[in-house]
Amino acid sequence: MDGIPILSFITYAPAVGAVIIFFWPGATPRAARWIALVSSLVSLALSIAMLLSFDTSLPSMQVSGKPQFSEIHSWLPAVGVSYRLGVDGISAVLIVLTTLLSVISIVASWDPIQKRVREYMIAMLLLETGMLGVFVSLDLFLFYIFWELMLIPMALLIGIWGSANRVYAAVKFFLYTLAGSLLMLVGIVATYQAYFNETGIHTLNVLELAKGHYSHEFQMWVFAAFFISFAIKVPMWPFHTWLPDAHVEAPTAGSVILAGVLLKMGGYGLLRFNLPLFPEAARSWQPYIVVLSVIAILYGAIVALVQPDLKKLIAYSSVSHMGFVTLGIFAFNAQGLEGAMIVMISHGLVTGALFLIVGMIYNRGHTRLISRFGGLATNMPIYASFFGFFMFASIGFPGLSGFAGEFLAILGALQVYRWAGVIALIIVILSAWYMMWMFQRVAWERAPGEPPDANDPVLRTPIPDLPEERLKPVMGGSGDEHFIDPRTFPDINWKEILMLTPLAILTLWIGVYPATFLDFVKPALQAILMPFGGSGF
């Protein structure tokens, strides 16, 4: 594939679609959907082709300095900025995740989005371009551009097509992430300048900058600047509060993308920038970050236990899951890093799927309140099967994608900080608890208002529902003014099955045979670990 700028094609294919929709005044909603689908499918196909031709036997770009599918064009030479694309295993895998979830998101918005479809699809496609750009760029400046580029379409998706409290959520999401990334901007410039002072070379090439020798104090500050930005994206406790709001208010596809890809960028950023550029600072910050990660893991789960809102519950569970990513990364050993990688991918698939699943019943019932559902397994057996499958995947059930990741992340942490691993392990109880409780109330038992089984010896409810009047202010308008009996919901249709099936297959595949996927990331992780002694490889 030499000579073909495949990464650019992958990245800009959605943008081209967006431009076509934008400038074609006669585009009907139907046409807009098809254009969006086709352009994102093109991107997906290209990215799969890219992944298939990715050479896992080559040493990682951090070692060889030669990224695969590299594209370099001079751009702003005076300030060291160049158009520099390239991938290693980590980004290659994440690119495919992104393109896949984008296609699924577009399909997921096919019917539910009926308002301003053209704009919606434009935002969706631009968002995809932004996300892909983040993963392919190797120039810090370019990276930052794509990084910020994602914000606007995402904020619009939440703010226009979201539910009741959407404006607050959109603005909060935007400001929160922007505030974080602006500090990163200072960090980028500072790194550039420090490297220039050391070597006299103007460059923002990540691979080049990683060769610099920065003073410890400098590293500490700049590491923090980068880290806060990524920590907000991850989102790490206590920078997580934008997430529940954003998830709850976003349309289904927005939640899928948000959980599936956007959160991964935090982890990706840590792997791509923080660790290679500032290894000494990473080591110094390690204990604090590990503490925060452990807090995030437990905190997310504990708060998720009492959420009355489906999306909020999953959002808090995301906080918990993503805690494993940071925990694993900052273990600085092979198990931790591979665990973090698996968790990222797995969380993308599983939480994405869970949001789709929630979206499906939201479309039917127009509410996200758990207490408005019940007994769905009776009239929606296929739906319940998928729900159960992904619920177990989310719990970290062995044989599904999450387990290996969480296990390895904790194993990695355990080797560094015994206590961190032990405390983080409590999650195996809590995650099962909140997920199963949700599943029980939504898919099992009976619909609200349905009389109970005559000879059901009603047991105590371990965790009672919050009283209705206390829910109201929290829920704002979750749209339960007109309650629709869940017994009338039809089972999911072929389109919805089509969305969930690839995710399910991948979840199972990674769970059963993670080696396919670990082969891709191994050289890259190995290279990242080198400044840390590369323990474990």
Add this chain to the structure above:
Amino acid sequence: MSAQVLVFDILSVIAVLAALGVVLARNPVHSAVSLALTFVNLAAIYVILRAEFLAVVQIIVYTGAILVLVLFVIMLVHQEDLPEFHGGQPLQRVFGFLVGLALLGEVAAAILTRTAVGQIGPWTPQQVAAAGGNVQAVGQVLYSGYVLPIQATAIVLLVATIGALVLARPDAAILPGVIQRQVLTISLGHPRGDGDEEGYEIPMLPSGTTTKAEAGERELVMVKDGDEFTDQPAWGDRKR
């Protein structure tokens, strides 16, 4: 030489006192007259400072043109009896006074410790005399080194002229065609100012007259304030 100093000092004191008069006089006309006194004194000081041409310019332009202009305006606009130093913002006055004093102190410090003196130029009194006097000397300088500023100043004056025209010309003079389409407002409620004071009443028209007849072809709208009614939304105006 001490006579020169004495004269300078006397003129200075008068100038300063007159300047104080500008600030302190209740009546703007008095202020203007005081200002004229200051200007004249300064012109005299310019003579002492070997700037005869400027002294003349000072008299002609400032006293002759600007001040007269100011006086005209004072006459044109309606003067209210503003309780200048009573009421209003006492804090503002105190602060204004203090700021002045502080700045005076700072400038005085700069003056008293001043050591940086610019290069002595070529225009000694002898040189000026050789050139034929101050006017000739100024002329030489202006028409050798200051050609561009003179042209530029001309443009500035052009700007000022156009500006004054735009601002002060009556509407009818600018765009006769447009006026008919405008709805004019006649503020009857407040003959002066737009203060919120009570006490003004909208005068009733004498019985037997119709507004239509009084207003001629124009539509008559009664409002309390000129800004209250326009035929367009009040751009940028704060709605209260």
Add this chain to the structure above:
Amino acid sequence: MADWLFLIPLVPLLAAVINYIFGRWWLKSLSSWIAILAVGFSFILSVVTFLDIRSGGGIITQHLYTWIPAGNFVVPVTLEVDQLVALMLLIVTGVSLLVHIYSVGYMHGDPGFYRFFAYLPFFVFCMLMLVLANNYLLLFVFWEGVGLCSYLLIGFWYRRRSAAQAAKKAFIVNRIGDLGFTLAIMLIFIHFGTLQYADIFSHIDTASGHTLTIIALLLFAGAVGKSAQIPLFVWLPDAMEGPTPVSALIHAATMVTAGVFMVARSYPIFEASASAMEIVAIVGATTAVVAATIGITQYDIKKVIAYSTVSQLGYMVFALGVGAWVPAIFHLFTHAFFKGLLFLGAGSVIHGMHDEQDMRGMGNLKKYMPVTYWTFLAGSLANAGLFPLAGFWSKDETIVSAWAEGHPFVAIAGLVAAFGTALYMLRVVYLTFHGTERFDPTKVHPHDPPWSMKAPLILLAIPSVIAGMLVGWPPDKGWIHDFLGPVFAQGKAPVEVATSTTVIFAIISTLVVLAGIGVAYFAYVGGRISPRQWAKRLGPAYQLSFDKWYFDDVYEKLIIHPLYLFSVFMWRVVDVEIIDGTVNGVATAVSYTSERWRRAQTGLVSNYALAIGLGTVIIIGAFLVFGSSLFP
């Protein structure tokens, strides 16, 4: 042989997948046959394997692929069969097959029929993989897998809230044990660098005793969860919400013994730590007694048998604790038959009584369902440990071993529990099958089940009666000791038990069992003892037993409710008020500042000019006073 080992678990898996995907619309009742054929196939292969092992004696392994290659953390998917595994294969596939056959009748007409026959083979798959695994992580995977099956099957009738709750409870309580198990696996990896049994056991002396104690205890924590020991046994009685065949297979015969299997599998680790062994023994003995006492007072027929299961598991565990590995497995072996039988019998009763489970609503069923009665009686007596039924041999061996290994109190606890066992088992028999009908025979027509259900009962009754004698004779030196000997060869040799001791204990335990039977007889048939009066007389003790020693209430009050309050606190106060409050507070602060500062813009030119003047004065003053170096 090794080449097709993977077929043993794989075939049930395929059956499960086929049934789940196609069962609802296409296969319908056909799904049961697919499942039975698959499990039958596995059973045949298991028999072949067993014979192979018995004759060859070698260990069969089959490497399939490498699951997780993360640095030096390599987890292969490798199947391995030794004598212990061969025996387990036999038990699992055998009991499973019978339960499958039984279920065809039992589940007939249930809307979730296909689902049932998808879950059940899937369970078989998981259970087989669990025993076949050659490393801890793979074992753990299917350890969780059987947990999943348990969850799905307990919650099979998910529309009942109690079933849903019980399923969740079972899974979560198991997870508590799994927490320890996971940690143990991680520690094993950290200390030994591998997770394969063989490699670990051959390097057991490289780890310090302290470490091994911790690992052993954490492993045991997993077993406590899965094998329903104190303090985590609370899920098992609730698990009776599931269909009765499930209770028979999963919650009696196979899954719950996985903990015992795992501890036995890890015996080198346990043997290296005396204190861990001590704790195992104490936990097991306590569980045996406590569960037995609870069983005496329950009225739900399945609950009684469930507590009996807990109690019997206690026997196995304390046998493990005293180092009596073979007796523990022996008891596991016999228990699988008679407890499976008991549950299936109970299932017959419930089936015949139209889903009535309360024994107070039964009586004199002997008349209506004789086959059930006799098989049930056989199972009960085997469970009670009456000579010469199966339970007698294995239970006696555990008690004797405890005594011989120097744990007299454990042995005594075993005897006490044996008395209780006899009492509650016969209580069940008498309340259910004897006496007078306490139901309305005009409305309820109890009857023996169809042959598909009767046959498994009979087929299980046979080994319940004779299996102990066959493999356990002579006591402590029987065939099973010979067969399993190589598995536990690495540990210290079991203490030689004098024949006299064996005999004395046999007599004592027989007397104890007879006493129990006697008490039950006088209380429920003879009428010499009034249970009601005794209950009143014992007062708090009775209440303690009736309320299951308040375990559930304590957990509810001490853990669940505080956790709920804590969660609400974390959400409402910490998350919303403090963290989000801070974030919003920043925004509010900016807005507030903005509102305050904009007032500086008064609209008065004088003020504006003053600002300019003041600014000028301050700047000039500052620079005059401080010079140009206000800051470096």
Add this chain to the structure above:
Amino acid sequence: MSHLTPDHFLFLSAALFIIGMMGVLTRRNVLVIFMCIELMMNAVNVSFIGFAWEQNSMVGQAFALFVIAIAAAEAVVGLGIIMALARRRDTVDINAVRDLRE
């Protein structure tokens, strides 16, 4: 009091400048404020001319000439604005003109 020193005119200039400034800061009549600004400009001229006198330079005088010219231009525009204001609002009280604020 022997010679005319730069301090003389500098103090004169400063005094006038600051009196003018105080007038700007304290007066309410727009016209008076305007006159005070003119006063400040004159004060600057005194400085320029004085410096020119001190340094035997014509630059200061030339500069002062331009200041006068520009001041005249400013006067025209300023008075134009004041006229427009007076016509529109019928007031010259600067404190009455505060529709735009905050």
Add this chain to the structure above:
Amino acid sequence: MALDFVQPDWILLVPELVLLGTAILVLAGDVFLPRRNHYLLSWLVMAGFSVSLVSNLLIDWGAGKTTFSGMFRADYFSLFINIIVLSAGIMSIMISTAYVQGNDEPGAMPLPEYLVLLVLSILGTMLVGAAGDLLMIFIGIEMGSLAVYVLTGFARDRSTSIEGALKYFLLGAFATAILIYGMAWIYGATGSTNLAEIATRLKPMMTGDSKIEPSLLLALLLLAVGLSFKIAAVPFHMWTPDAYQGAPTPVSGYMSVVPKVAGFAAMARILVEALGPLSETWLTLIAILAVITMIYGNVVAVAQRDVKRMLGYSSIGHTGYMLVALAAYNSTSAGDRSVGSLLFYLFAYGFMNIGAFGVVTWLQHRGHGVDLDDFAGLGSRSPLAAFAMTIFMLSLMGMPPLVGFYAKYYVILAAIQNNLTWLAVVLVVMSAVSAFFYLRVVAVMYFNEPIRQWQAQSTPLLGVGLGLMALGTVGFGLFSGSVLDLAQKWVQAFT
């Protein structure tokens, strides 16, 4: 002494002369053209600006020639200022023609006079950029300012317009007095008003670690204050919101850019070129001003609901960012990005800010006001206008890949290069605050439903202008390299 008048190098003044000619033509057109054809004069002026822009090619800027006895300099700095103000002029004409000519304000506004004032104020700003003497700076600033005072009061039937003009004028004149007082003191201390000469005379005074002479300090600070007023730095900014709010909207757009350019050009000329030897002192001052300006402008803008006033405060904030660039001045070494980034920022600011005011104008044409509510639902009612406004707002916010981001990036680069990381941090924190109010406009446009009545109206020139500005905001970001290189040549100008 004979009159030694040297023939000036007229070629250097061609851009300025073109503008002067344009102004004269427009005045003539006022007289000879019928009123309904006055719009042709707009085209004339745009043509004049374009010709002037192109005529810059005639000049060899690299030579840094001076003419008129050093009064006028033609160097890369003045070239860049020319480019900024001329393009800003074209954009201003595009957004204002319909507004001024039409009936969008109470009372009518004469277009020819408007155009002349606009042209001449741009001419004044160009003179400031090319000034070689304090006097030229003074005259240039006055030429620009006087025109803008009048333009502010151009809607003279609306009292707020006059009020804005009055405030601007009084305070402007006050500041001018302070400015020239500073000039007088500089003259007193150095004996010259020529910028280059001042620098050469100051150099020996500042040798060693001698403390700065108080009178020089006074001069420096008075100058700084006078110029700070022009660029609206806190606390000399107070006229800004009132004048912006009062002025006719296109004028607000114009005056947010061109007078600011004049102020910054004067600042660069005076502080960097003439008072470069005193840089240690004024850098401190500029840094302080930058911090308080950024904080005040951005924070107060948060509370504004009037979009014009909000943009006024935001322009104060942007002044702060630009001051950061100036505060990063180190020396005229080739690598110093301070003034280069300042110039680029001004360039970028022209596109995005005039564009933002252009959209406000566009809305006013359609019967809307300037309140935040007037933007409600614009996203669904007129997607293109909303899209343009979004681009401008995001660019002002500093979102990549728009030009505002690049401008901010270069400023941060300059700041960090000269060890002013703390200033850069303040800058980005305040950018985050600024996102708060810029985003609110975007949010209102897209997330709210329309409230106001809609009057359909056709404003093709304005539409095209907005399109061009949006394009420029995007394009000059992505292809900022050549523009930046040109701005970076300021180093050659000042050495």
